[in-house]
Amino acid sequence: ARQSVGEVIYGAGKTAEQIAAIAQALVEGGQPSVLATRLDAEKGRRAVRLMDAAGLPSEYDDVSRTLVAGASSAPVSDACAPLVVVACGGTSDLPVAEEAARTAAFLGDRVTRLYDVGVAGIHRLLASEDVLSQATVVIAIAGMEGALASVIGGLVSCPVIGVPTSVGYGASFGGVSALLSMLNSCASGVSVVNIDNGFGAAYLAHLICQVPTRRYEG
Amino acid sequence: ARQSVGEVIYGAGKTAEQIAAIAQALVEGGQPSVLATRLDAEKGRRAVRLMDAAGLPSEYDDVSRTLVAGASSAPVSDACAPLVVVACGGTSDLPVAEEAARTAAFLGDRVTRLYDVGVAGIHRLLASEDVLSQATVVIAIAGMEGALASVIGGLVSCPVIGVPTSVGYGASFGGVSALLSMLNSCASGVSVVNIDNGFGAAYLAHLICQVPTRRYEG
Amino acid sequence: ARQSVGEVIYGAGKTAEQIAAIAQALVEGGQPSVLATRLDAEKGRRAVRLMDAAGLPSEYDDVSRTLVAGASSAPVSDACAPLVVVACGGTSDLPVAEEAARTAAFLGDRVTRLYDVGVAGIHRLLASEDVLSQATVVIAIAGMEGALASVIGGLVSCPVIGVPTSVGYGASFGGVSALLSMLNSCASGVSVVNIDNGFGAAYLAHLICQVPTRRYEG
Amino acid sequence: ARQSVGEVIYGAGKTAEQIAAIAQALVEGGQPSVLATRLDAEKGRRAVRLMDAAGLPSEYDDVSRTLVAGASSAPVSDACAPLVVVACGGTSDLPVAEEAARTAAFLGDRVTRLYDVGVAGIHRLLASEDVLSQATVVIAIAGMEGALASVIGGLVSCPVIGVPTSVGYGASFGGVSALLSMLNSCASGVSVVNIDNGFGAAYLAHLICQVPTRRYEG
Amino acid sequence: ARQSVGEVIYGAGKTAEQIAAIAQALVEGGQPSVLATRLDAEKGRRAVRLMDAAGLPSEYDDVSRTLVAGASSAPVSDACAPLVVVACGGTSDLPVAEEAARTAAFLGDRVTRLYDVGVAGIHRLLASEDVLSQATVVIAIAGMEGALASVIGGLVSCPVIGVPTSVGYGASFGGVSALLSMLNSCASGVSVVNIDNGFGAAYLAHLICQVPTRRYEG
Amino acid sequence: ARQSVGEVIYGAGKTAEQIAAIAQALVEGGQPSVLATRLDAEKGRRAVRLMDAAGLPSEYDDVSRTLVAGASSAPVSDACAPLVVVACGGTSDLPVAEEAARTAAFLGDRVTRLYDVGVAGIHRLLASEDVLSQATVVIAIAGMEGALASVIGGLVSCPVIGVPTSVGYGASFGGVSALLSMLNSCASGVSVVNIDNGFGAAYLAHLICQVPTRRYEG
Amino acid sequence: ARQSVGEVIYGAGKTAEQIAAIAQALVEGGQPSVLATRLDAEKGRRAVRLMDAAGLPSEYDDVSRTLVAGASSAPVSDACAPLVVVACGGTSDLPVAEEAARTAAFLGDRVTRLYDVGVAGIHRLLASEDVLSQATVVIAIAGMEGALASVIGGLVSCPVIGVPTSVGYGASFGGVSALLSMLNSCASGVSVVNIDNGFGAAYLAHLICQVPTRRYEG
Amino acid sequence: ARQSVGEVIYGAGKTAEQIAAIAQALVEGGQPSVLATRLDAEKGRRAVRLMDAAGLPSEYDDVSRTLVAGASSAPVSDACAPLVVVACGGTSDLPVAEEAARTAAFLGDRVTRLYDVGVAGIHRLLASEDVLSQATVVIAIAGMEGALASVIGGLVSCPVIGVPTSVGYGASFGGVSALLSMLNSCASGVSVVNIDNGFGAAYLAHLICQVPTRRYEG
């Protein structure tokens, strides 16, 4: 697992040109690969073309709206490596879930996706209980009523990071409903990051996965 | 089951004297028994003493803060009668849950209580699945993150009435967190009444239970 | 009346291609017809063309932004069937009202529309009192001050499902004003679903209409 | 009708001693009578005793929490005088309704009270339609869902002043629900004053009643 | 002054075709002229062309986004007629102010505009004191901090109708800041209508102006 | 004028014993006098007695709820000294205004109080225009609609510090209404401190008064 | 370090009698010691007396409002044990900070307190940088502007758990200001628990500290 | 330094034509140069072309969205002139920071920019401590958690003007999070202007810089 965390580019307020330039500078500065988040499709594709022209291979992902430039890392297969489980209830949470999952993979963590485990179909979630029980940390992603974090928190004894999503309509208020739900979780061991912040959840999950490394290996 | 719904006294802004007087007038007017809600212990006990002195038997219940004056009705034992299941997660929701359960009983409905089925301990809830499957209507009561309504909504195929409670601290905002959660339920068949409104939920549950009666019997 | 509820497609986050594919799979899987909600006109028309090309007949409705694919069902004419009354005050609530009415029809329920009964013209509402009195359940749809649910709740003795709409300007706050109004209804027997959730109201109405069926017929 | 409006004492932040002193100064300065608002029972009774000791007759009213010192005016009996109708739905709005009604009477206006006309019992309101039709201005007072202002606004063709009250529980948020309801009234001719501001509504009603006086008589 | 109020078309959710058709029906039904509000420029111009083609003269106004079809009325010149003063602080409030002023003129009221009297330049407002003193009713329109209603309320002894506008940025929250300001006015005689509701303010102003007519003339 | 600012004790969460001890330590440490804020009457009087017993003279002020221990400073009489004008509208804002005025005096600034200049009586404010024009900085204190900061901001060309107060009822929301008003001031040169923060305003005013000292004198 | 987490009693809604009984049952059931949180001084002292009478030693702490019954554990002195650093800015956050610190100690974790490191005195915080650098996890507790979590998050490379506190006045809104601050932290690796939830933060910190144990030792 | 402040054009609601015309009128009226704020790129470029055609030189700046017409002033180089330091954390705050910096320069003030001093990298901020110590006033600009104002407030002893920015996502709520943070600053000497109001902050900074001029020079 990667020890020190590379620079990540927050793409929201930047042009494709700026992103390509920063990525290239980082790679030239020795960082093997670079992650950029929050790029819409047009910006992402343009950045890929620009880096291509400059000889830097990169890949853009539509769902997570992320881009990885440089050496792409193979998924971690070591079954003893710490495990980040990314769970969500359905298709509308996928962009945030994939932002989290791809960030975790970029940071060198082993990742398992549980993407159809909404609380309105609790039996599907329970069918995944043994995957959950192997997690070092779970990222629970949910919009609307945001109950997933509490239900998972009750099932596992590892830390759970809740990510409210802005998905929904009516009284979901852009994620506030899910955010409040998660903050008020009746399960212990649950904390929360900002609405839609899949990146931040994965970053924190990585720090938690690093706890043994920092203590036992250095 | 009682066909027409008797008058109910909302006790919050009234004195014990006023409540006792209204109850007596209703009973004299032919209503066999009278329910009063939202009486604190002091007011409730004083009202009981006043009615006692006037020859009207009554009983006050501490937990639900309700009082029933007049003939107390035996619990419905007919296993074919429509069934109201009142579910909640723990001790702090009991006042609202009991307001609902006692109102339903007063209205003549068969009632089953499921009082330790919070979502952070999902296996306890699942252990009650067959009680839930017999419900005509479920009243799901929860504070904090309010996820119970969604989880139950996913388990049953009857109407679910969510009652957010004002229990909690911090960002629960007097029930708003649970209210938003329930309004945004990802399970279909769930609707919501006002925060702490156990009475209103039971009243609505009664109307739903009456649907066959109104259609087949009268 | 249809006993078990078919799958419904929530169209908001899906492409016309995805919707057409899911619909076809459901029909091939044996569901006689499929409802899709929340499709804007462009997406709806494109989905119709795609299914047409694949030999699946379908119809898109502009007002409700819904699409029904497969066998279209004749309106229920049996005057003894449970009755869903859909009431609203005026033209701006029509999209939500029609989402509710068409969902109810799709689910096999008898539907009556009362579409010009706003509370500022109370006499028009009162002129419909006998339609209201035959309802098994009323869906009361209103934006702005949302008083319709309370007024109807006072007139009928069946369940009333309030649907706040996001119609309005100024301090209507995208439906919050109507939502709060309905939650605070001074009439008993009223519950509320999420802002603009015509589908959810009709689904719940269907469950309520099914109560006798479940008890007496199966 | 009294032409110029006398000074009114807002009692909330003042002691009984201060209120008595101000009242006496005003009467000595030539104002025949003085109104003080927002005095709880203890403060009100103490102020009465203090003024009594000083030879100034006064009367305190428990419900409205107002006090009138000096010459008490007979109710206006002239059936041609402008008429202020004060309407509300029930007992919990009485303090605000009486603050409005007593202020209007103090200002010299003819007042009719309609105190049992909540929207959940619309037929009682309609039974008062001819009183409403004689109003120069209606003050519509309501908590919870605040629909009264809209319904009355649709019935009358004179100005309607809505007063939201802080009565309620749960999602009534201290009057916000009723306030939003009234601001979003779908009836024209309705405006709103601050939550619980019975005094302010009556003051404005008085100014509206004075319009002909100012134009035709002076 | 026009006695009975003609129908007004709220144009926000309607097409130019619908508006033209309604207007024509009203004129054919005997209403001499028709007002339509909330039409953007494109819709307004299209409606004018449509009515033109159908032989109904009409005029669209860019600033107020209103349209008047049929006989245009001359401004009221009778110096004894009731007077509506429309006051605002600057250019950004003009759309709402003109909606109010043109509605008042359409309803047959005498109108004076005071359009540069913001509270940050109090001397300009004071220079208009004698216009204000002749008002039967003042409509005070303001966004941002909304203080205009209070300051004018302190200067005049007639009713003041506050209209908060959604103009502003940052913490003005689409008019909420001005709305709260006006509701909390420390001047008596001020009431409030919904954010941006110039039409509603003028309609209410008209009812107030009609008070003498209703009492003395009929 | 005092150059460096002494330590100030925020008394809200501390006991009289703790306050007395801290004050004594500061005086023993060389600070000639000490200010403590946010002490209710009981705590304030007790602290005075405790310091008295220990030989440290002190004075508690009821209105501002502040206490000054040690050498009391004479008011600044030098007409050339920078001037802090503290303005408010009426009696209910006095606690905050006096907290500001006494803090400014404690810090060694010249202070003028304008305490009856509410915007609903604009002529009283204008009568003080020449006092305002001599201000180095104005502290404008207001609850309810909070318009005072804007009106003064338009009159003066020095910095204005707005202090919203929590005074009010109904939709004033504990000072939020006044806070939003002031933040949205249409007059330039106005900034805002926290609700009821008289101390903070005076501290900032002092820093502004010190600008010349820091530049010209040292 | 304790491997499995003992039961904790949430004391807020329970009587001293109930708390004492639950504690005794847990100890009799084999749990060496029991923690109870959220007991005010009166309830805490009464519970201590009750357990004393029953032969169960216990200790109540005023600041944190917690009670520990049974065997009290010595502080962890092993410098290799995982370290929980509890940081806050000042006296008003102490109750929450001590709830966190004592919970962590109860759970068997090594704890270091940094209690005078508010962001307005950034140099004091920086003087503790090497303590911070040894932390396995930091609990950052702050009210008012809540900036501590961000600043610490920028200094350390371990997980930071933010706990907003309800301390403050004016626009701190019972902890909402600090909560939003922490959720929006510009430092990565920061997550948030509910307002005032010192217990929850310590519980989560414990789970994070257990990561190596679960992986390497068990 | 410029003594009296020239007129500034708020460009948000105006056309390029209107802006060009006002600017020309002001220059013809004797104002040497004119600032216009809140012009998007298209409007800004068009205004430049229009003024160019009319012989008035002007320059539009993309980042700050401001335009200066007329004589451009050289930056103030006098090291004794009052100094406005404009500080922010990163690229997303640049538009507001540049609006502030360019307004300050336009008003004739000496300006230093500190644009990479976010609180998550506190050491970069501390490296600028001596620039900060020379400031007459600091403008601290921040979105998200808005902690910069507090941290700087703790470092300097001059006034600090906080400008919350609307930058962010999730629970930043368009600047509300940063606004609350700054209002609740635990550092004294900090006040706040409206969200994104870089102009207003610079204007106020200018008034503060003028304090010595007004007192010693005129």
Ligand SMILES: Nc1ncnc2c1ncn2[C@@H]1O[C@H](COP(=O)(O)O)[C@@H](O)[C@H]1O
């Ligand atoms: N308008 C609607 N609002 C809320 N839920 C809906 C709506 N339309 C469909 N649904 C629900 O969404 C489910 C399908 O979601 P999906 O799998 O995303 O297509 C259906 O079974 C319904 O329960």
Ligand SMILES: Nc1ncnc2c1ncn2[C@@H]1O[C@H](COP(=O)(O)O)[C@@H](O)[C@H]1O
């Ligand atoms: N209930 C009330 N609500 C609002 N304003 C009131 C009320 N009662 C009196 N007032 C106003 O307060 C003024 C007196 O305020 P004061 O000088 O503080 O006694 C009166 O002239 C009224 O305008």
Ligand SMILES: Nc1ncnc2c1ncn2[C@@H]1O[C@H](COP(=O)(O)O)[C@@H](O)[C@H]1O
């Ligand atoms: N301060 C606290 N805040 C939130 N949860 C707590 C707190 N203290 C204890 N708990 C939780 O509450 C549970 C006990 O709840 P109860 O069964 O009501 O005593 C414990 O296992 C904890 O998970």
Ligand SMILES: Nc1ncnc2c1ncn2[C@@H]1O[C@H](COP(=O)(O)O)[C@@H](O)[C@H]1O
């Ligand atoms: N960005 C800004 N934010 C707030 N007020 C501004 C801004 N720019 C200019 N102003 C103010 O708006 C006034 C001009 O407004 P106007 O007359 O509409 O052009 C100026 O004198 C400034 O006080």
Ligand SMILES: [Mg+2]
């Ligand atoms: Mg757990």
Ligand SMILES: [Mg+2]
């Ligand atoms: Mg279900």
Ligand SMILES: [Mg+2]
């Ligand atoms: Mg009913």
Ligand SMILES: [Mg+2]
């Ligand atoms: Mg009307």
Ligand SMILES: [Mg+2]
């Ligand atoms: Mg007035």
Ligand SMILES: [Mg+2]
């Ligand atoms: Mg000024």
Ligand SMILES: [Mg+2]
């Ligand atoms: Mg970090």
Ligand SMILES: [Mg+2]
């Ligand atoms: Mg400082």
